[in-house]
Amino acid sequence: xxxxxxxxxxxxxxxxxxxxxxxxxxxxxxxxxxxxxxxxxxxxxxxxxxxxxxxxxxxxxxxxxxxxxxxxxxxxxxxxxxxxxxxxxxxxxxxxxxxxxxxxxxxxxxxxxxxxxxxxxxxxxxxxxxxxxxxxxxxxxxxxxxxxxxxxxxxxxxxxxxxxxxxxxxxxxxxxxxxxxxxxxxxxxxxxxxxxxxxxxxxxxxxxxxxxxxxxxxxxxxxxxxxxxxxxxxxxxxxxxxxxxxxxxxxxxxxxxxxxxxxxxxxxxxxxxxxxxxxxxxxxxx
Amino acid sequence: xxxxxxxxxxxxxxxxxxxxxxxxxxxxxxxxxxxxxxxxxxxxxxxxxxxxxxxxxxxxxxxxxxxxxxxxxxxxxxxxxxxxxxxxxxxxxxxxxxxxxxxxxxxxxxxxxxxxxxxxxxxxxxxxxxxxxxxxxxxxxxxxxxxxxxxxxxxxxxxxxxxxxxxxxxxxxxxxxxxxxxxxxxxxxxxxxxxxxxxxxxxxxxxxxxxxxxxxxxxxxxxxxxxxxxxxxxxxxxxxxxxxxxxxxxxxxxxxxxxxxxxxxxxxxxxxxxxxxxxxxxxxxxxxxxxxxxxxxxxxxxxxxxxxxxxxxxxxxxxxxxxxxxxxxxxxxxxxxxxxxxxxxxxxxxxxxxxxxxxxxxxxxxxxxxx
Numbered sequence: 001x002x003x004x005x006x007x008x009x010x011x012x013x014x015x016x017x018x019x020x021x022x023x024x025x026x027x028x029x030x031x032x033x034x035x036x037x038x039x040x041x042x043x044x045x046x047x048x049x050x051x052x053x054x055x056x057x058x059x060x061x062x063x064x065x066x067x068x069x070x071x072x073x074x075x076x077x078x079x080x081x082x083x084x085x086x087x088x089x090x091x092x093x094x095x096x097x098x099x100x101x102x103x104x105x106x107x108x109x110x111x112x113x114x115x116x117x118x119x120x121x122x123x124x125x126x127x128x129x130x131x132x133x134x135x136x137x138x139x140x141x142x143x144x145x146x147x148x149x150x151x152x153x154x155x156x157x158x159x160x161x162x163x164x165x166x167x168x169x170x171x172x173x174x175x176x177x178x179x180x181x182x183x184x185x186x187x188x189x190x191x192x193x194x195x196x197x198x199x200x201x202x203x204x205x206x207x208x209x210x211x212x213x214x215x216x217x218x219x220x221x222x223x224x225x226x227x228x229x230x231x232x233x234x235x236x237x238x239x240x241x242x243x244x245x246x247x248x249x250x251x252x253x254x255x256x257x258x259x260x261x262x263x264x265x266x267x268x269x270x271x272x273x274x275x276x277x278x279x280x281x282x283x284x285x286x
Numbered sequence: 287x288x289x290x291x292x293x294x295x296x297x298x299x300x301x302x303x304x305x306x307x308x309x310x311x312x313x314x315x316x317x318x319x320x321x322x323x324x325x326x327x328x329x330x331x332x333x334x335x336x337x338x339x340x341x342x343x344x345x346x347x348x349x350x351x352x353x354x355x356x357x358x359x360x361x362x363x364x365x366x367x368x369x370x371x372x373x374x375x376x377x378x379x380x381x382x383x384x385x386x387x388x389x390x391x392x393x394x395x396x397x398x399x400x401x402x403x404x405x406x407x408x409x410x411x412x413x414x415x416x417x418x419x420x421x422x423x424x425x426x427x428x429x430x431x432x433x434x435x436x437x438x439x440x441x442x443x444x445x446x447x448x449x450x451x452x453x454x455x456x457x458x459x460x461x462x463x464x465x466x467x468x469x470x471x472x473x474x475x476x477x478x479x480x481x482x483x484x485x486x487x488x489x490x491x492x493x494x495x496x497x498x499x500x501x502x503x504x505x506x507x508x509x510x511x512x513x514x515x516x517x518x519x520x521x522x523x524x525x526x527x528x529x530x531x532x533x534x535x536x537x538x539x540x541x542x543x544x545x546x547x548x549x550x551x552x553x554x555x556x557x558x559x560x561x562x563x564x565x566x567x568x569x570x571x572x573x574x575x576x577x578x579x580x581x582x583x584x585x586x587x588x589x590x591x592x593x594x595x596x597x598x599x600x601x602x603x604x605x606x607x608x609x610x611x612x613x614x615x616x617x618x619x620x621x622x623x624x625x626x627x628x629x630x631x632x633x634x635x636x637x638x639x640x641x642x643x644x645x646x647x648x649x650x651x652x653x654x655x656x657x
Contacts (some may be wrong), residue, residue: 001488002440002485002486004438004439004440004485005439005440006409006439009437009439013437013439014439017432017433017435017437018437020425020433021422021424021429022378022426024424024429025422028424029424042329080508098419098420099417099420102413102420103437104384105383105384105385105412105413106437106438107409109440110607131288189427236442244607276401277387278332278386279331
């Protein structure tokens with residue numbers, strides 16, 4: 001028999017194998033550049049012009065920092081949409097296509113498949129987010145704090161750990177919910193724009209209950225932390241302030257990431273059990 | 287149109303239980319290691335009911351898909367599983383491939399328990415189903431097969447080499463760099479076929495692998511399966527198919543399954559030999575209505591009758607399995623007495639299809655046409 005990897009090596013191979021279609025897919029359909037970069041950038045432009053208009057066209061630092069805040073929010077939207085449409089719904093579509101059955105049939109772990117999906121999705125979203133950032137920085141001459149770049153990068157990575165952990169968890173939850181996945185994705189798209197402070201500081205929500213609710217979505221706290229680190233003069237209390245200290249937010253995100261990943265693992269086991277014992281989920285006709 | 291002139295929903299035909307026992311007894315004693323062992327496996331599904339039905343006091347139903355199936359497949363065998371739709375074939379395959387747990391009983395593949403040692407079993411098996419849509423349309427054929435090989439832990443270099451060899455065998459090498467989304471159904475199925483073999487499984491499950499393939503593509507698939515088995519005598523294939531000729535020509539042994547039970551299990555020639563004492567006649571008739579046709583199975587000595595419309599719609603071709611040759615005289619007399627005219631009459635050598643009709647009560651080809 002041909003030699004086959006087991007354990008960690010099999011896990012690594014699976015992750016790369018599952019990430020590959022998403023990463024290579026970027027080069028296969030150039031139309032994504034228009035739909036995934038140009039169109040969202042136009043949407044972002046609308047917010048930028050509103051802020052610019054409200055600022056009376058002044059060119060002071062606060063004005064550009066506010067535009068920077070919006071651009072960071074525009075980049076963050078990319079990740080949230082990726083979580084909803086390419087992570088949370090994915091296992092459900094895989095089931096519909098008959099792929100879930102083949103995943104379960106293989107000796108690999110479903111967690112490796114989910115992680116591969118996450119990494120592939122993260123690469124896709126990062127390319128789109130980078131395009132938005134570069135566009136904003138060049139066109140609106142945004143200046144981020146140089147000292148804040150490395151800490152913000154660390155905060156970004158922890159945010160992604162939590163966010164994609166949530167994505168993996170949602171993927172199994174949506175699978176269990178079956179046909180409601182599409183509607184849930186839709187329902188979670190627009191409200192999160194308002195709740196998460198994508199285009200305004202999270203503290204603008206004022207109501208502590210709403211802020212706490214928004215904090216459940218990792219992108220909200222992560223964005224708040226990154227904004228504080230990259231635009232420190234804007235968040236020193238005048239005109240805005242962060243919800244919490246950025247490092248406390250990062251700590252909360254790390255803890256949330258651990259919880260989401262463990263929950264994803266438990267739910268994956270539940271999915272496999274349901275598929276096997278209850279004969280549901282993996283079969284297309286059920 | 288093709289119909290079975292008996293009530294096919296009733297319990298298995300008279301003597302089938304004895305036939306099953308006899309057939310299993312006639313199976314060769316396993317001399318080699320067993321690749322698959324299924325012992326008294328049953329599988330039930332709980333059919334949920336909606337809220338409205340619950341309010342009406344209805345309770346959820348228990349559907350028995352498999353009822354105490356036992357099977358043994360030797361290493362190196364190409365074993366066929368034949369049965370009509372809903373017979374339990376897919377449930378049995380899903381149990382053997384670790385996708386479903388049996389409600390009762392034990393299933394072992396390559397000496398490993400499919401429930402307790404599922405991951406180890408999965409390393410040694412693969413499955414290809416007819417009409418499956420596996421794959422990522424955005425990838426090329428070669429890339430797609432590579433992705434699936436990674437889920438089994440194959441070294442990338444080895445995988446690519448095997449993929450190229452397999453694509454050549456199934457005459458898909460010119461499509462290796464084509465996107466999966468651009469493949470025809472037949473090409474896609476040949477790619478899926480490669481997916482099953484690329485991981486070099488010890489036991490391969492082929493669930494209707496030639497479904498929807500054209501004659502040429504189906505022959506490629508069959509030829510390669512046979513060649514692979516010859517080149518790898520320690521490998522085992524379990525095949526389900528709707529095509530009797532395919533099962534007859536490919537399989538070392540065949541189990542006929544219906545209503546979740548194995549009705550017979552033996553080599554194709556032994557199965558056909560079961561019918562040698564019961565002659566098979568095909569009679570072309572005209573001038574009989576449905577009611578008169580329905581009366582034919584009641585002629586003493588007739589075991590089974592199936593009917594199929596003749597080409598052009600002029601009458602029927604009736605296939606009779608009868609207890610002894612003289613019974614055909616009574617059959618002819620009855621047809622003419624009913625006002626029918628005999629268009630043709632010939633005695634046939636029993637085929638696997640005839641065995642299937644005798645055991646299951648209807649033909650697979652008739653079922654296909656009804657679909």
